[in-house]
Amino acid sequence: MKRPSKYISAAICCLAAVAGAATSIPANAHGIWFAQRAKQIALIYGVGADDLDAVSRLDKITSIEGFDAEGQAVATSLRAAGAIPVVDSDEPVSVIAAAMDYGMWTKDAAGRWHNKGKDEVEGAIEVSEHNFKYAVHLNALDAKVPVIASQTLQIVPVGAIPESKGAPLMVKALYKGKPVPGVQILTEYVTDPDETPALTASDGTTTIRLRNQGLNVVVGILITGSDKPAKYDRMEERATLSFVLPHLPE
Numbered sequence: 001m002k003r004p005s006k007y008i009s010a011a012i013c014c015l016a017a018v019a020g021a022a023t024s025i026p027a028n029a030h031g032i033w034f035a036q037r038a039k040q041i042a043l044i045y046g047v048g049a050d051d052l053d054a055v056s057r058l059d060k061i062t063s064i065e066g067f068d069a070e071g072q073a074v075a076t077s078l079r080a081a082g083a084i085p086v087v088d089s090d091e092p093v094s095v096i097a098a099a100m101d102y103g104m105w106t107k108d109a110a111g112r113w114h115n116k117g118k119d120e121v122e123g124a125i126e127v128s129e130h131n132f133k134y135a136v137h138l139n140a141l142d143a144k145v146p147v148i149a150s151q152t153l154q155i156v157p158v159g160a161i162p163e164s165k166g167a168p169l170m171v172k173a174l175y176k177g178k179p180v181p182g183v184q185i186l187t188e189y190v191t192d193p194d195e196t197p198a199l200t201a202s203d204g205t206t207t208i209r210l211r212n213q214g215l216n217v218v219v220g221i222l223i224t225g226s227d228k229p230a231k232y233d234r235m236e237e238r239a240t241l242s243f244v245l246p247h248l249p250e
Contacts, residue, residue, distance in 0.1 A: 179204025
């Protein structure tokens with residue numbers, strides 16, 4: 001997943017332009033996140049309420065990692081269980097992370113998407129990009145969240161996560177482990193994927209309000225320049241941070 005460090009400075013230089021073009025980035029593009037399914041933690045691929053076939057996309061997963069409450073690595077894997085991939089671990093896991101290389105995608109002038117570089121698509125090109133998707137899930141709200149090398153873009157909570165919806169939460173965007181400004185932050189990807197995003201400040205942070213007394217999926221989106229301009233014009237990094245606020249006892 002690592003790409004040459006020279007692209008870090010290029011990405012930061014273009015963030016002002018990215019922020020100005022925030023509305024041009026499709027808010028409905030797909031991402032990955034973790035959610036509970038039948039008492040198991042499952043990897044979801046989709047957007048909003050669309051829960052698409054993640055099992056058929058397992059070959060695009062480049063890493064799956066688990067960590068205990070102190071941020072130490074725990075052996076973790078994904079297993080296809082019918083229609084969904086679920087997390088397997090022999091030890092308690094407090095933080096789960098996955099990374100996906102979704103490949104090159106080019107949109108032609110007619111609006112058709114092709115899973116190819118722009119050099120392989122005939123005619124006028126509207127968009128050509130390389131997509132990377134990341135997910136971090138907190139199985140415990142008080143777990144220590146490490147900086148995870150496989151997460152080129154990572155969204156981390158700053159301080160403790162409140163247990164009530166509507167409460168403020170500061171989050172920080174990290175690009176290759178360093179705070180980055182201009183990242184678009186969507187507060188709730190499952191129930192409101194079309195919301196107007198906030199942008200992270202110069203220290204990589206922004207403050208959101210928790211939307212759900214249950215599953216929350218926060219998303220960060222960063223567009224950078226291309227490392228292969230003959231193939232695609234830009235790279236999109238899309239990262240989620242998911243966690244569950246507890247409901248009242250039954």
